[in-house]
Amino acid sequence: MEKANSIIQEMAFHNQVLPEDIPKIDLYIDQVIQLFESNFSESKRHPDEKILTKTMINNYAKGKLFYPVQNKKYSRNHIMLISLIYQMKSALSINDVKLVLNGINEKAAQKELDLERFYQSYLKLQQGNTEIFADALDQQVAEASKQTADDEDAEELEQVLLIASLVHTSNLYRRAAEKLVDRMAKGANE
Template sequence: MTVDTSDMLKSIFDTFSGLDYIRPEDIPNIDLYMDQVTTFMEEHLKKTRRYPEDKILTKTMINNYAKNDLLPPPTKKKYSREHMLVLTFIYYFKNLLSITDIQALLKPLTDKYFKKGGDFGIEDIYKEVFSLEKDELAKLRKDIEEKSAISKETFKDAPEEDRDFLQLFSFICLLAFDTYMKKTLIEKLIDSLDS
């Protein structure tokens, strides 16, 4: 089994550089019905799917988010720009955090900044947070390249026919450990919100 991690990483980095977030100005200036929300999210986040048949957000998911207090309820069955921004946060968090953790993280934001008017709201928070992410891609790429190089130095004494797989396994383990530690840190930070 031969795996060319260099080509694979280049392809993944090309995909990363093509990813973009939903800009508030991309969201229509009118409130949307559920079908419009799911269509909008599917269209704008389709590049983040692992498999083409994966659903970004379904009606059931959105209804459950509102029912579980992750998302403020719609007004007359319509969702505002702020709803869309909160849904985007939920979308990115849901693959990493539990519903309880997402609720603990978003509830203070929605309680204080959702539909409050004034000079500072959900849209300002969203813009600030997402503005940080582009700079993080270069750091992420460097970190991943370093982990890839480290993994290529492992299993030098393994049988040649197994070496590529074992080095790939080593690379995945390094990435998984990094993810596990960051996830644990995020959970501890969320737990500290109750303190």
């Protein structure tokens, strides 16, 4: 239990670009990068890791992962879309992210969707996911400890089992997300 709490404390779940963090004025690319760097700095694995770069944002724009910017400035909606892309790209391919966000982009560009309201819903789900994760992590730590209790190298074996279990859980979630993406693609092609 203590091990799970220690891991959770180090993970900086609170790091996110909240709507109230986004200025009411449009931002240049350097300002967007600075906003993400400041909001996600605690979640970096290594200090020199980049959260977002000009190249990444330009590639997202060229790949049409978000609707076109005006006068090289990014609106609040663009920043919320970039935040969604940032979160999704760690588990999905860029093509999958594009497919998932395509309808949202079109509706947001046409002002047919209150993107801030949608984004708030996402943040609320994210908070619930954090609580579910914390409970599941406690269970996985306890089970790994139980499985290795009688072993001479219990601590190392427990860590390896826990890492393998977490990777497996991550893969299950990623594969479930990919199945949903495939269903979206199939529905779009029908």
